[in-house]
Each structure stands twice: as C-alpha cells, then as structure tokens.
Amino acid sequence: xxxxxxxxxxxxxxxxxxxxxxxxxxxxxxxxxxxxxxxxxxxxxxxxxxxxxxxxxxxxxxxxxxxxxxxxxxxxxxxxxxxxxxxxxxxxxxxxxxxxxxxxxxxxxxxxxxxxxxxxxxxxxxxxxxxxxxxxxxxxxxxxxxxxxxxxxxxxxxxxxxxxxxxxxxxxxxxxxxxxxxxxxxxxxxxxxxxxxxxxxxxxxxxxxxxxxxxxxxxxxxxxxxxxxxxxxxxxxxxxxxxxxxxxxxxxxxxxxxxxxxxxxxxxxxxxxxxxxxxxxxxxxxxxxxxxxxxxxxxxxxxxxxxxxxxxxxxxxxxxxxxxxxxxxxxxxxxxxxxxxxxxxxxxxxxxxxxxxxxxxxxxxxxxxxxxxxxxxxxxxxxxxxxxxxxxxxxxxxxxxxxxxxxxxxxxxxxxxxxxxxxxxxxxxxxxxxxxxxxxxxxxxxxxxxxxxxxxxxxxxxxxxxxxxxxxxxxxxxxxxxxxxxxxxxxxxxxxxxxxxxxxxxxxxxxxxxxxxxxx
Numbered sequence: 001x002x003x004x005x006x007x008x009x010x011x012x013x014x015x016x017x018x019x020x021x022x023x024x025x026x027x028x029x030x031x032x033x034x035x036x037x038x039x040x041x042x043x044x045x046x047x048x049x050x051x052x053x054x055x056x057x058x059x060x061x062x063x064x065x066x067x068x069x070x071x072x073x074x075x076x077x078x079x080x081x082x083x084x085x086x087x088x089x090x091x092x093x094x095x096x097x098x099x100x101x102x103x104x105x106x107x108x109x110x111x112x113x114x115x116x117x118x119x120x121x122x123x124x125x126x127x128x129x130x131x132x133x134x135x136x137x138x139x140x141x142x143x144x145x146x147x148x149x150x151x152x153x154x155x156x157x158x159x160x161x162x163x164x165x166x167x168x169x170x171x172x173x174x175x176x177x178x179x180x181x182x183x184x185x186x187x188x189x190x191x192x193x194x195x196x197x198x199x200x201x202x203x204x205x206x207x208x209x210x211x212x213x214x215x216x217x218x219x220x221x222x223x224x225x226x227x228x229x230x231x232x233x234x235x236x237x238x239x240x241x242x243x244x245x246x247x248x249x250x251x252x253x254x255x256x257x258x259x260x261x262x263x264x265x266x267x268x269x270x271x272x273x274x275x276x277x278x279x280x281x282x283x284x285x286x287x288x289x290x291x292x293x294x295x296x297x298x299x300x301x302x303x304x305x306x307x308x309x310x311x312x313x314x315x316x317x318x319x320x321x322x323x324x325x326x327x328x329x330x331x332x333x334x335x336x337x338x339x340x341x342x343x344x345x346x347x348x349x350x351x352x353x354x355x356x357x358x359x360x361x362x363x364x365x366x367x368x369x370x371x372x373x374x375x376x377x378x379x380x381x382x383x384x385x386x387x388x389x390x391x392x393x394x395x396x397x398x399x400x401x402x403x404x405x406x407x408x409x410x411x412x413x414x415x416x417x418x419x420x421x422x423x424x425x426x427x428x429x430x431x432x433x434x435x436x437x438x439x440x441x442x443x444x445x446x447x448x449x450x451x452x453x454x455x456x457x458x459x460x461x462x463x464x465x466x467x468x469x470x471x472x473x474x475x476x477x478x479x480x481x482x483x484x485x486x487x488x489x490x491x492x493x494x495x496x497x498x499x500x501x502x503x504x505x506x507x508x509x510x511x512x513x514x515x516x517x518x519x520x
Contacts, residue, residue: 009028009170027052028045028051028054028055029054029096029169030054031057031062032056033062035056035078036071036075036078043081052092054092055124056095058098060098063099063104063107063108063111066104067104067106067107076114079114094122095123096124096126096184097123097125098184099125099126099127100132101128101133102136105139105140112145112149122151122152122390123150124154125140125153126183126185128156128157129157130157137374141153142373144410147372148367148492149392150390150391151392152389152390153389154183155377155382155386157385158182158185159385160183161183162182162183168188169181169183173190177190178190221424221426221459222270222422223270223271224272224274224424224425225272225273225274225275225302226262226265226301227428227437228253228275228278228428229243229253229278229427229428230252230258230280230282230285230292231251231252231281231284231430232244232249232279233281233284233285234246234247234249234281235284235308235310236308236310236337238334238339238399239399239400239404240334240394240403241398242397242400243280243441243442245279245281251430252285253428253429253430255288255292255295257452262275264454265426266300268455268459271455275296275304276305277289277292277293277305278306281307281308281310283317286317293326294324297324302327304326304330305321305329306329306330306332307329307330308333308340309331309332310340310350312354315356318354318356318357321359322358322359326359327360328360328361329361329362330361330364331354331361332364333376334365334394335366344380348380348383361387362388362389362390363384363387364390365389365391366392366393367392368408368410369407369408369409369410370408393411395409395438395492395495397442397499398442409492411490411496412490413487415473415477415483415487416491416492416494416497417472418494419470420436420494421470424436427440432447432448432450433450433451433453434446434447435469439496440499442499443502445464445508448462448465449462464508467515468498473497473498477501480510480514482510486500
C-alpha cells in the first residue's frame with residue numbers, strides 16, 4: 001500500500017514489457033529516451049489506469065542531445081498520442097529537467113514550446129548544487145526559459161529530500177529490495193517498501209490525484225479544490241496585488257457561510273476535497289483561521305494556506321499550525337513582498353521556524369523583466385536548499401496595472417491560447433462565489449452567485465462562464481468575431497485576457513446570444 005506514495009523509476013524496456021511495476025505504484029518516472037522509444041508500452045500502462053502521474057526525466061546529456069527537429073517531433077507525437085488516452089483518473093505528465101553541470105537553454109526552450117498544446121502542467125528544474133558552477137546557475141535562473149513560464153525550481157545537494165516529505169523516488173533492484181533516493185541525484189538507502197510505511201501519506205496521495213477525470217470535466221464543472229478568500233485585509237500592501245489587499249481593507253467572510261458551502265461541496269463529485277485558505281493575510285484573524293482549519297479537517301478536506309509568512313516569526317503559532325496538521329503552506333516571497341520585511345534576518349528566522357517544525361511549504365515567486373528567481377537565490381543562498389520555488393510571471397491585474405511600469409510585464413501581442421476548464425478552483429470571497437482565484441473576483445461578469453445560494457443552483461445556471469472556461473477566451477472571441485478588439489495588446493496568460501473579457505459588455509451579450517442560438 002505504501003508504494004502509492006513512491007515514484008517508481010522505469011529505466012529499461014524489460015520493466016515495461018513484463019508489466020513488473022508493482023500494482024501499488026501510482027506515480028512513475030521515466031527517462032525521456034525510454035518514453036519516446038517505447039511509447040506503445042507506456043500507452044498500454046496508461047490504458048490500464050495504473051498510474052496517476054508520469055514524470056518525464058531529462059538529464060544533462062538528454063537536454064543537450066535533444067536539440068533536433070527529429071527528437072522534438074517524436075516527443076510531440078508521443079505526447080499527443082498519450083493525451084488522447086481516456087483514463088479513469090485523468091493522469092498527468094510533467095517534465096523534470098535534472099541539471100548537474102551542462103545544459104542547453106535553447107533545447108529546453110524548444111521542449112517547453114510543446115506546452116502550447118497544454119499536455120502537461122509546468123516544468124520542474126532540479127538543480128544539483130554540488131556540481132553546478134555559479135556562472136551556469138546564474139545563467140539558468142535569470143533565463144526567460146524559467147522566468148517567463150510556470151516553473152518549479154528546487155536546489156538540492158546530497159542531504160536534500162525531493163520531491164517532498166510524502167514522496168520518494170524508488171527503484172526496484174530485486175524482488176523485495178529497493179533503492180530509495182533523497183532526490184534524483186543521490187541515493188539515500190537500500191531497503192524494503194515496508195521500511196517507509198505511512199498511511200497518512202497514502203491517504204494524501206489519493207486525495208490529491210483521485211478526482212474527476214479529464215473527459216468528465218467537459219460535461220461537468222471540474223474544480224480542483226475550493227479557495228476561501230477569508231479576508232482582503234493584509235499587513236502588506238504589495239504593488240502587484242490583484243485584489244488590492246492592504247491594512248485599510250476590512251472585509252471578512254462569516255465562518256457559518258463558509259461551513260455551509262463546505263458541507264454542501266462534500267456531496268458534489270466534481271469538486272475535489274481540498275481547501276486553500278487565502279486572502280489578504282488570513283493569519284491576521286488567527287482564531288478564525290484555526291477554527292476554519294479544524295472544521296475543514298473534520299470534514300476530511302486537505303487544507304492548505306497561502307501567506308506572507310510574517311506570523312511565522314512567532315514560534316508558538318508555527319507549532320500550533322503543525323499540531324493542526326496543515327497539509328501545505330504556500331509562502332508568498334515575491335519581490336513585492338520582500339519590500340515589507342525589515343531585514344534578511346527576519347526572513348531567515350521565519351524560514352528556520354517553518355523548517356524546525358517540519359511544516360510542508362513551498363515559496364511562491366513572481367517574475368518580471370527586472371525580477372528573476374536568481375535574485376531570491378542571491379538574497380538567501382543555500383537557505384533555499386530543498387524548498388520548492390514555484391514561479392510565474394506577474395499578471396497585469398488589480399494594483400499591478402497602476403503601480404508597475406508597463407515594460408515590467410512579460411507577454412507578447414498574440415492572443416494566448418488554451419482553456420482553464422481542467423484547472424479551476426471554486427472561489428469563495430466576501431463578495432460571492434467565483435469560478436477561479438486568478439482575477440474573476442474583480443470583474444463585472446465573473447461572478448457565479450451569492451453566498452446565500454446553494455452551490456448546486458449556482459453551478460447549474462451560468463452558461464456564459466461555462467462556455468468561456470471550456471473553450472478559452474481566445475476561441476470565444478473568434479467565435480463571436482470580436483478578436484479584433486484585443487489584437488495588438490500584450491498578454492502573458494489567458495488569465496489577463498479573461499479578466500478583460502469579463503468586463504466587456506459586448507462580449508457578454510453576444511455570448512448569451514450565441515448560447516441561446518446553440519441551445520435552441
């Protein structure tokens with residue numbers, strides 16, 4: 001049973017053909033050359049609904065040797081082939097670039113270009129700090145390949161465990177013996193699977209991955225969880241904040257209204273049982289936060305939290321969250337948040353407190369033309385070892401539009417393609433219920449309904465938002481023949497385009513006409 005929380009490494013065809021992967025393994029890692037060469041065997045594996053996630057691994061040599069049209073073409077064909085497989089669990093695949101010394105930025109760029117077909121979530125860069133040179137590290141962490149994409153960066157050495165407390169790379173070497181890896185570069189020990197039994201971790205892996213399938217999400221709403229924006233009050237007032245949080249804001253959600261929604265959502269199969277508590281800075285209302293975590297946990301939800309981390313200077317609060325068994329903390333440590341920290345020592349104290357109590361956390365970083373992940377490394381150095389850094393470009397939303405220079409944003413003047421139907425989070429705010437937590441809350445037509453209505457009623461009636469999320473903003477504009485209005489503008493993501501559309505009366509009214517025509 002414990003194997004479900006392990007990542008099983010496939011490194012030869014025999015392990016595929018003999019179907020020797022133990023049944024309990026649901027996460028699989030495979031080298032890119034094996035993935036392409038034996039794609040038919042991979043296809044059979046996926047059709048048997050054997051796995052939740054497939055990690056495609058690129059080492060230094062793979063990256064350097066991959067920079068050819070032939071390899072890229074084969075890779076794209078294989079990704080398209082497996083993307084058409086209908087599985088019960090809606091498996092996902094992710095690229096993992098394992099960089100020790102040398103790499104080819106252009107090869108990585110071309111591989112990531114395949115992401116335009118939305119066949120995987122984002123790229124993961126695992127960097128071996130024991131062997132990479134400082135110059136090469138700087139070049140990589142300042143490159144647009146990382147900073148102008150949704151990326152996860154993890155710096156590791158021979159003591160760093162990755163990908164996390166509940167996951168391990170393992171490789172079978174005999175009937176009962178396995179190699180357990182600290183991370184893709186370093187082996188930890190050799191032993192039996194029973195050496196690492198964790199029923200709690202097993203439960204988590206199923207909650208994370210056992211959800212509505214991708215095919216079903218076309219027919220129903222498919223929410224990856226529930227985001228609760230408890231308040232817009234914050235002790236920071238960051239230049240980029242899309243909901244314009246500040247110390248002057250006073251809105252706060254009533255707990256009884258949240259509880260009603262969480263109880264109803266338990267019976268709706270298209271809402272994953274995960275609660276992400278956001279704001280504002282929710283820790284300013286500590287007692288309410290504690291009660292909300294306890295209630296959510298009592299219903300069986302996974303509970304995560306986004307925060308600026310200032311509360312973690314208080315060790316007793318860190319200890320209390322540990323005792324509450326918070327599942328994960330998203331620590332906002334962007335360039336805009338860093339301005340509000342008095343000094344580096346306080347940041348280090350906060351990080352050390354989180355590490356001391358072994359809380360599961362990652363850093364959320366936002367990039368721009370003048371802010372790169374390398375800046376965070378220059379500030380904190382090896383204190384970042386083992387802490388996942390998930391980054392994406394800052395968006396032209398909310399306060400960022402007025403406070404940041406226009407030339408700071410990434411983007412180009414092409415309408416961004418893609419749709420978000422498979423990555424939505426049902427968002428509960430002081431102002432109502434929304435389909436996502438990335439800008440719909442601040443728009444005219446982005447609202448699903450009020451806090452006093454039932455979720456079932458809300459989600460059964462809003463055909464406009466359903467259409468927009470299913471086909472994406474770019475395709476909707478083309479269907480309505482209104483794409484000309486949005487050309488020659490720069491966008492870094494569909495979120496920015498969606499936010500503009502959701503304030504456009506003409507798009508909204510013509511969409512309703514289109515829907516009435518299609519529904520008869």
